[in-house]
Amino acid sequence: MEALAIGSAPPRPPGLALPPLTRHHHLLLHRSKTLAPRRLVAAAPMDAAAAAAGRGGPAPPRCARAETDSEDAVATTSSPHSAEAAGAAEQGNGAPAPVADAADVEGVDGIRIRRRPVTGPPVHYVGPFQFRLENEGNTPRNILERIVWDKEAEMKERRPLYMLKGPLENAPPVRDFIGALKASFDRTGLPALIAEVKKASPSRGVLREDFEPVQIAQTYEKNGAACLSVLTDAKYFQGSFDYLDAIRNAGVQCPLLCKEFIVDAWQLYYARLKGADAVLLIAAVLPNLDIKYMLKICKILGMAALVEVHDEREMDRVLGIDCVQLIGINNRNLETFQVDISNTKNLLEGERGQTIAQKGIIVVGESGLFTPDHISFVQNAGVKAVLVGESLIKQEDPGKAIAGLFGKDISPVSAA
Numbered sequence: 125m126e127a128l129a130i131g132s133a134p135p136r137p138p139g140l141a142l143p144p145l146t147r148h149h150h151l152l153l154h155r156s157k158t159l160a161p162r163r164l165v166a167a168a169p170m171d172a173a174a175a176a177a178g179r180g181g182p183a184p185p186r187c188a189r190a191e192t193d194s195e196d197a198v199a200t201t202s203s204p205h206s207a208e209a210a211g212a213a214e215q216g217n218g219a220p221a222p223v224a225d226a227a228d229v230e231g232v233d234g235i236r237i238r239r240r241p242v243t244g245p246p247v248h249y250v251g252p253f254q255f256r257l258e259n260e261g262n263t264p265r266n267i268l269e270r271i272v273w274d275k276e277a278e279m280k281e282r283r284p285l286y287m288l289k290g291p292l293e294n295a296p297p298v299r300d301f302i303g304a305l306k307a308s309f310d311r312t313g314l315p316a317l318i319a320e321v322k323k324a325s326p327s328r329g330v331l332r333e334d335f336e337p338v339q340i341a342q343t344y345e346k347n348g349a350a351c352l353s354v355l356t357d358a359k360y361f362q363g364s365f366d367y368l369d370a371i372r373n374a375g376v377q378c379p380l381l382c383k384e385f386i387v388d389a390w391q392l393y394y395a396r397l398k399g400a401d402a403v404l405l406i407a408a409v410l411p412n413l414d415i416k417y418m419l420k421i422c423k424i425l426g427m428a429a430l431v432e433v434h435d436e437r438e439m440d441r442v443l444g445i446d447c448v449q450l451i452g453i454n455n456r457n458l459e460t461f462q463v464d465i466s467n468t469k470n471l472l473e474g475e476r477g478q479t480i481a482q483k484g485i486i487v488v489g490e491s492g493l494f495t496p497d498h499i500s501f502v503q504n505a506g507v508k509a510v511l512v513g514e515s516l517i518k519q520e521d522p523g524k525a526i527a528g529l530f531g532k533d534i535s536p537v538s539a540a
């Protein structure tokens with residue numbers, strides 16, 4: 125264990141209370157109260173001398189309230205199940221209290237990643253000092269964990285939910301994401317294209333230096349994309365929520381998927397406010413209860429949800445959830461970066477494929493699609509749509525690259 129004093133503790137912002145609850149808040153409140161009851165936890169702050177010496181010896185326990193009575197704390201607790209299971213209670217210093225055991229977290233509806241650092245964040249405050257204490261429990265095991273942990277930390281800095289209420293009333297109208305996919309499939313007989321507006325990724329680094337999101341969106345639309353996927357994560361993908369409204373304001377009609385690592389219902393409201401028509405829900409990150417809860421909020425907001433799976437277990441979990449209309453099969457393993465397009469075929473074989481057909485679910489093949497053969501392969505496996513980033517974005521004109529990917533011009537103009 126490494127201990128390093130790196131600075132002094134910043135002041136904590138004062139708590140904020142919500143105005144009377146809206147229709148949206150009621151759902152949040154209900155879920156939070158039923159699933160994440162308030163509780164007291166024993167916090168174990170670091171003993172200053174032990175911390176300085178690099179030992180994590182606990183000081184005598186003290187009690188801290190895990191959740192407050194403030195409506196803000198309740199209404200924005202967006203993922204009650206994972207929050208509860210991950211022991212996301214707060215210590216007096218603003219850091220989550222340590223949870224009992226990593227296995228508890230891993231056992232939540234089968235999600236493998238740890239949603240939060242098991243032993244608390246590496247930075248601890250002891251009086252005016254800040255200590256960095258790294259150990260297995262607070263070091264991410266893979267990129268997905270790293271992203272999600274950072275996302276949870278980002279959420280702590282967000283505006284309170286009630287501040288979105290006014291602007292949300294003026295959000296641009298929702299467009300029919302699933303309808304656009306179906307219309308495109310009916311028009312071309314080929315999987316509908318969700319073209320990705322993505323500057324960089326953890327596995328590929330910077331994909332396009334001269335990144336002009338609006339121009340890219342326009343050329344995608346002109347050349348036959350049915351919908352667009354817009355990366356909004358800044359740290360790992362160099363994306364931005366501002367790209368959503370910039371693309372809409374430029375007159376692009378294609379419905380927009382907010383491609384984000386959603387861990388908190390706040391992100392759903394914010395995505396809608398910025399003009400998203402659909403959001404991504406990643407099964408590897410969200411326990412079933414969270415997925416159901418987020419789907420309900422999406423429904424209230426009128427947005428579609430693309431529920432992403434990577435393996436059989438995630439597919440089976442998601443097939444057990446009512447109201448899922450759109451499933452994305454990611455050919456990329458988000459923990460190892462390995463890409464294998466036969467993953468789409470494997471997950472659609474046999475009973476799973478039949479269940480999907482019976483339920484009328486549209487399947488999107490995601491990642492690693494570069495050639496017309498790849499498109500045919502996933503179409504034959506049963507997908508009605510594809511989500512494509514790298515193979516288009518790296519070309520000089522990403523829009524014109526669509527014809528190369530499909531082996532023919534699929535633009536609406538070509539059909540006229």
Ligand SMILES: O=C(O)c1ccccc1NCC(=O)[C@H](O)[C@H](O)COP(=O)(O)O
Nearest residue numbers: 325326327456458490491492512513514
């Ligand atoms: O692409 C990554 O490096 C990555 C890492 C961690 C989480 C997600 C990641 N990518 C998201 C995607 O899977 C892709 O953006 C999307 O499916 C398009 O893939 P591609 O056509 O291969 O760019």
